[in-house]
Amino acid sequence: MSGQSDEPADDVVPTTQLSFLREAIDAADARAFVHVGDRFDDAMRYLTRFSGPDRAYAFVYIPADSQEPADTVDRAVLCAPRLFCEQAEREFVTAPEDIDSVDRSIRSDAAGEPAGVRAVDALDAVGVTSGSVLVPQHIPHDAAVYLQQAGYELRSTHAVAEQRAVKTDAELDRLQMVQTAAAAGMARAERVLAEGAATDTGLRWGGDRLTTERLRREINAELAAHGVTDAGNTVIGAGESAADLHFTGDVAIDPGETVLIDISPRGPQGYYGDLTRTFVVDGDGGWERRAYVAVESALNIAFGELAPGINAASVHAEAAAELAAYGFPAAEEGEAGFTHGTGHGVGVGLHEAPGLTADTELQPGHVVTIEPGVYDPDRGGVRLEDLVVITDDGAERLATYPRSIVPVADRFLD
């Protein structure tokens, strides 16, 4: 049918080079790797690229020399749930690096068979009937019990999280696409704020009082128009609620108060963006402006620190020191000051390695947020956040977005 004469989008679909699992299995003297999870499990998404259903399915990796008899290629098996085999065939594709060494296959299940049982079947099928099996520590307990009852000894591994931290070019392309969509959402929010009229009864726009929920809907509609989903993550606070780190309620926006907008959409291949700006309409230059100047300076300091070989925690320490120098010291949640870490890794998870408070070395391909912020429960909050990739000699933003405490109606984006 001519409907299938695709006009393909020029998307770069990331694949996962799986042979890192062979190394992890060898290093632990194990025989295979197993994970079980549903579509919301980011590790499963990374390993399989399958955006499957909201019930558990299994992934199994068996190196060539673990198989009995030994094979010449490793086996990567996706135990696809019933009704999802066509989707699995489309999405569980071989990475170019794996073509000669890893054979991918899909096993379809009998209805109602637990994913853990299916993982055991997949191991059995290549002669792995005992020995150690690596699993992520958050594998569902029932799946772990099925594996143990079948005679395997489980050992937990962080190999998947470590591999995820370093992005390929195709992954960077996707992250950039989503971050660019986030920037478009921010531009729409900034335009609404710039168009808002300060009145005796608060900020008005389009004939109504402007509220955080109204702003959120405008942003999320823009994200949708760019082909990404808001993923329920658009956090907007105004005034006191801007000091509440995860405020998603509906409050009216007034002139003079901080409007903190944190946008973290997810793209069709699962990658997230993460962008925060703070605006004040008709401000009077008091606490808000001092906080803004401090946060902007901390952001610049943190960005300047980012480079391969740098200890991640030192980036947070520099940002915190800068904020403290401006009179905004580190503080606990709900107190006045800088109440959180300076950044976190972003990929198919919104929060993944490396965190910028971790004692770990930054590497080229790490993608992190830098997002200093200061909060005062009686006044509001200011946070600025960019998404950055570590390069061979420094760092680059994945999308640029201007910074201004005064909202501007027409942003010309990259």
Added chain:
Amino acid sequence: MSGQSDEPADDVVPTTQLSFLREAIDAADARAFVHVGDRFDDAMRYLTRFSGPDRAYAFVYIPADSQEPADTVDRAVLCAPRLFCEQAEREFVTAPEDIDSVDRSIRSDAAGEPAGVRAVDALDAVGVTSGSVLVPQHIPHDAAVYLQQAGYELRSTHAVAEQRAVKTDAELDRLQMVQTAAAAGMARAERVLAEGAATDTGLRWGGDRLTTERLRREINAELAAHGVTDAGNTVIGAGESAADLHFTGDVAIDPGETVLIDISPRGPQGYYGDLTRTFVVDGDGGWERRAYVAVESALNIAFGELAPGINAASVHAEAAAELAAYGFPAAEEGEAGFTHGTGHGVGVGLHEAPGLTADTELQPGHVVTIEPGVYDPDRGGVRLEDLVVITDDGAERLATYPRSIVPVADRFLD
């Protein structure tokens, strides 16, 4: 600050009456209930109403007489992750039914402490240091191991899934709100299709060739404008890809082929909607129309079956028999015919109990989809889906949406 002078939305926020856990614990001769999960875990969302972060946190329930010394009230404890205590205080609210018998509290963690360890601490704090603990079977394995190492014996329970299946009025209100938003998204899609111009080079709209991705973006923007997120679930197939149950790719839409649109958004309190319609622009009345008539008839038959006391699987059997009578027999995925079940429960999970192929009795308050469909890999697919609540004497749709194979530009929605 006046920004906090809320203009509150008139949302009915559902709460969870937790004392069903006391009964489950008593029935199993256990001492407590524990679950661990992140924001993507629907059982955690239901138990706590906390829309927390994408890392694991713990929930613990200890009946009054399990505590040492025995107390007069049960304890429900949310071990909130660092930086999320304010959000937890807002969201983890007591259900009216629990006010006299369940004491809710929030424990905040030390940085980096695993959720399983925190659950053990919460049990310890009220003198529960041994005995059986009920857990959902998908609790993360590391949390289960922490509990076992601390001396508790774990027993799995389905109590949460069973409790979720029967909706309260506040839950029905939320489901109806999201389903109404889904209907608005469908109306926008239908308008785009109705406005599309059939040309020698396919269907054109707004100067471009209309594709499934373009249509998805229009729908998702409409969903966002109604305050719900598409949740990455908007499935649109055209022609052959409409026979692929979970097609989310981008293909051009041609006149005469089936355009299958399945919209499953999620609202701010976590409840889903689920609505499917199939359209044909400029059809010639062949396979597509026969399939449509059969599916519409099966939908009517299935809807007529729904009532308290009816066996859920019989609803599927009746729908399948009707489709078979029209020449569309049951078939395997990828073959021609009716390839899936007739429906599933919907709540804070998109798929939950009761499934309409399960051997279980329907009850008032059950919310299910009815979604017969027929597919032919060479021709396309037709599915129609409504979301329905079982009432005291039958069933009612949570939102109505007209049915027509020919798209209509201006739908007047309820």
